[in-house]
Amino acid sequence: MLLDLKGLNAIVTGASKGIGHATALTLAREGARVTLVARHADTLATAAAQIAEETGSAPDTVAADLATPEGIDRLAARSEPVDILVNNAGAIPPGDLQAIDENTWRTAWDLKVFGYINLTRALAPRIAARKGVIVNIIGAGAESLSPDYICGAVGNAALVAFTRAYAKQFKAMGGRIVGLNPGSVATERIQLFLKARAAEKFGDESRAAELTASLPYGRPASPREISDAVAFLASPRSAYTNGTVLSIHGGG
Template identity: 85%
Template sequence: MQLDLTGLNAVVTGASKGIGYTTALTFAREGARVTLVARNADTLAEAAARIAEETGTTPDTIGADLATSAGVEQLAMQSGPLDILVNNAGAIPPGDLQAIDEKTWRMGWDLKVFGYINLTRALAPRIAERNGVIINVIGAGAESLSPDYICGAVGNAALVAFTRAYAKQFRAMGGRIVGLNPGPVATERMQLFLKARAADEFGDEGRAAELTASLPYARPASPQEIANAVAFLASPRSAYTNGTVLSIHGGG
């Protein structure tokens, strides 16, 4: 299936690694013009170089801290006409209510929850002008509502509500907004987490793979599996999809 992404302008946040990087690479393979956004300039440059090596097209990069108003304004000023925005930046720490103090909670939400909302506010008009789409990569924590991931669960649930609440207004403007709730994904961050947990539980970080045995299909999703879904939802092939939040967690 041709996704008809050739020539479209896509901005992907949190694009230096993991789901964001793989999504940006997938867009580039499909012929889109991609802008990578992340806070760390070094990892951002490395990601752009890898994409250029594989696809023959060098993506633009914007180093910006989207947890701040200044970072959002910077991205809005430096990005031009836009067809696709993928909100993906953010890493909310695990922990129960007593473990996550107010400062940590606010820091997590500043980047992910308010970062998504503020960037949508800033860029939605120009996306709608081109009948474009916003994809919010949220997380299955919005559904599982684990007390041991309370900051992320509540933040993700808020972003699910935001995606659905904004959909009718954005449709009237000419755009689409869609959410995606991945379950566990085999990113570098997850691997580090599993190694630390294996070292704690088994005394051997080399047994990290044993911790995925209880997952659906006994494995996490690959970043490419999530990126494939993002690319389809962002494409004209999915032009009637709006206000939907798709879960990709293997069924459980």
């Protein structure tokens, strides 16, 4: 299926690795002009070079800490038109209520929750003017609501509510906003964690796959399985989808 993304301008946050990098690569493969955003210029340069090598199109990069007003302003100050915004930056640590102190909670939410909200506020009028779309990559923690991931569960649930609550106003402005809740995804960070856990539990990091055997289909999702869904939701092929949050967790 042709997604009709050629020539559209996309911003992907948290794009130096993991789901964000996979999403930027997928959008570039589909012909979008992509801007990668993350905190560190060196990792952004590496990610941009990888995408340019595969697609023949060199992405722009913006090094910005989206947990801060200055980072939001730096990205919003760019004059280029925006058709697609993929909010993806942020990783919230696990832990129960006693383990996650106030400073940890606030720091995590400054990027993952308020970063999404503030960047949406900053760019929404420009996106709506081009009948564009915002895709919030949130997380299945919004649905499972585990007490051992309480900061992430509550933050993700808030972003699901934000996506749905803002959809009517954004539709009236001319845009669309949707969300996506991935379950376990085989990002580099998760794979390193699983190897370390296997070495600790079995004395052999090569047995990492045993730790995910109980997941649906015996494995986590691949980053591309998530990024392909993002690209479809962001495309004109999904033009009637607004206020929807898609779950991709294998039915587990």
